[in-house]
Amino acid sequence: QQQVKQSPQSLIVQKGGIPIINCAYENTAFDYFPWYQQFPGKGPALLIAIRPDVSEKKEGRFTISFNKSAKQFSLHIMDSQPGDSATYFCAASITTSGTYKYIFGTGTRLKVLA
Template identity: 95%
Template sequence: QQQVKQSPQSLIVQKGGIPIINCAYENTAFDYFPWYQQFPGKGPALLIAIRPDVSEKKEGRFTISFNKSAKQFSLHIMDSQPGDSATYFCAASGVTGGGNKLTFGTGTQLKVEL
């Protein structure tokens, strides 16, 4: 129940395309859903995050769509660029007695080709 399922495992798009990465969760106690971007040899960096009281959040070229009833959320990257080539992780957390640990998805390797 703690898992976050992410798909696809890898994705290749052309420059300017709109890659979409999907995640699903089971634990209804999750109430914070961030997306992290990771370049090779670097730590994950927060890209954008959403709470379940909204269905969509947009920051620059990045948009999260959230479907609370389906327990699914997705990342869309508009006008993708070669510099967006990275691994993207969805994650989820909820207020627990501990420290709001993040449960990560399995990651999507995105390659944006010229």
């Protein structure tokens, strides 16, 4: 119940395409859903996040779609660029013992072809 399932494992798109990465969860106590971008050898960087009372959030070329009833959320990257090639992680957090605890998906390796 604490898992976050992420798919696909890897994704290749052409420049300008719209890659979509999906995540699903079981625990309805999760209350915060961030996405992270990680380049090789670097720490993950927070990209965008959403709370379950919102169905969509957009920041620049990145959009999160959230379906509370289906317990699913997804990341869309508009007009993808070769510089977006990285590994993307979804996560879900739950408040416990006075802090947030985060559960991460297994990651999606994205490659954007020039």
